[in-house]
Amino acid sequence: MIILRYVKLPSENFEEFFNSLKQWGEINAPVKQGNIYSFKKVDSLKEVSLDYTRTMLPPKKFFVKPRDELLKLKEGKWEESNGTKPVVLFGVHSCDIHGLQILDKVYLDEPVDIYYKKRRENSIIIGISCMPDEYCFCKSLGTDFAMTGFDLFLHELPDGYLVRVGSVKGHEIVWANEGVFEPISEEDLKYFREFEEKRANSFKRSLNKEGLADMLDLAFESPVWKKYEKICLGCGNCNMVCPTCRCYEVCDLWVNAYEGVRVRRYDSCFMESHGLVAGGHNFRPTRLDRFRHRYYCKSYFDPSAGFNCVGCGRCDEFCPAKIEHVKVLDEVREALK
């Protein structure tokens, strides 16, 4: 059951609200670093870039860490690594909220990944509205608006924010800060609708998802894959920055002669070792196989979670070969005709 409630956060109370979040956990928000943005621990509102486009690493890095200690070896036995501290993710875009929900489908499916679950339970997600840039295509995938998966969602108003409450925890935050919120007016709602309309009309890219899964299945031998095999560098950047990529590799490391740790780290399906098994057989031996595999994995449609791609545009922005996700799929579709 989702209990939706709308309140208004006036601009003058914004900083007070922001600071009050510290009691709920360590605040992590988008911060500008050079020419990219990154979710980082922040102490004051000044550091936060609320008008950011996209961070390089999606918020998945808080739940499945790039280097994640699973177990600690003590006297020949594995002990669970502990220490989950509460975090507040402030300023998450709706595509990333959808991305987390897709990860939920994988990690919270039986058997539950307890590390992921603990971190998810210990996190507060505060979304924020955004305007698309030239890479965004979330609208065409239906991930441009989050209905669930957040605690509070802030929508920009000329004199503050319209706040949607998305969870019980969100209600608790509102209740604890009752003084800073106001009821919303008709005018606020009007502006909210106008903003959403303006936003909907600002998308420059859209993915044609009509029959996408079936179309791709038919296009297994498409010449477009062969063309992109030569352009793609196989670096795996797109996997690292993808909010729904979740492949990981496990390795054991020794801390000293008596203690070790079992660590998992992000893996990429563009690496030659991804499909390699002992004995030297590789199930995806060529870059063509690996390139196609990523597009197939991203375009898979799960009836309960939608496409595996949320249209955040990260893979396009951070691709050193300037390969564009939408363009590849459009070309494949075109070649099939």
Add this chain to the structure above:
Amino acid sequence: MNPYQTYDAKILEIRELTPREKLFTLRFVDSEANKEFKYKPGQFVIVDIRGFGEFPISLCSTPTREGYIQLCVRRVGRMTKYMHTLKEGDVIGIRGPYGNGFPMEKMEGSELILVSGGLGMAPLRSVLWYAIDSGKYEHIYLLYGTKSYEDILFRDEIIHLLKHGDAIGCTVKLAYEVESPSCIYLERGFSPKVCKGVVTDLFRGMEFDVENTYALICGPPVMYKYVIKELLDRKLSPGRIYMTLERRMRCGIGKCGHCIVGTSTSIKYICKDGPVFTYWEALSTRGLI
């Protein structure tokens, strides 16, 4: 409960099957874990050598013989090389069993054709002994392709079944590639069950009731295509052909993503949805074989 935690298992016995393969007999240190560990033929476990790593391996013992589990390990990579240095009495970690396994109940009352090549004998040995022990199957054929006499896995069991198998409803056929005096001796003794050639040669002259037969295949990736052709030529339905597959599995529980196969319409996890698939599923899931 942490799904990545492994349970202590003690190595009771190590048998050298061939110069490359060893058979490890294990028992859980905790007697409760021993009782709770229930598995089906075709399932696999993740072996954890603490501080060195984990690897997936199929169970080659049968659930009808309780109290221990057996793993047949070929020395082929970093982890298995380490596994081969272990001694009887050493303790390793095991988690599992994972995967769907063969639908043994569904196949009851039918004829089973087990087709194995090389190391594919390991998971099929579980099926073989399960079928023999339960006695619920009409007849069992085992077609086994091996490189040479030295490479025959479970050689004593295979020779025993060549001699006495027919009495318990099990026909073993063996194909070898490299000629040696031992092979010629076998061929003379058990002609026409033993011949020089590859595993598909063993289908020669074989007829079976397609309404009442299931084929179970495991072998190196190149083998599937040829074996399936032989079966389809004899009009066996793709839904009656089962095969068990291998991938670089890291978690065994559908999280790590290494065993994802298929296209946009048919993404499957081999560890969770498999490792046993029908040929029909392979036809509708690209990249499965």
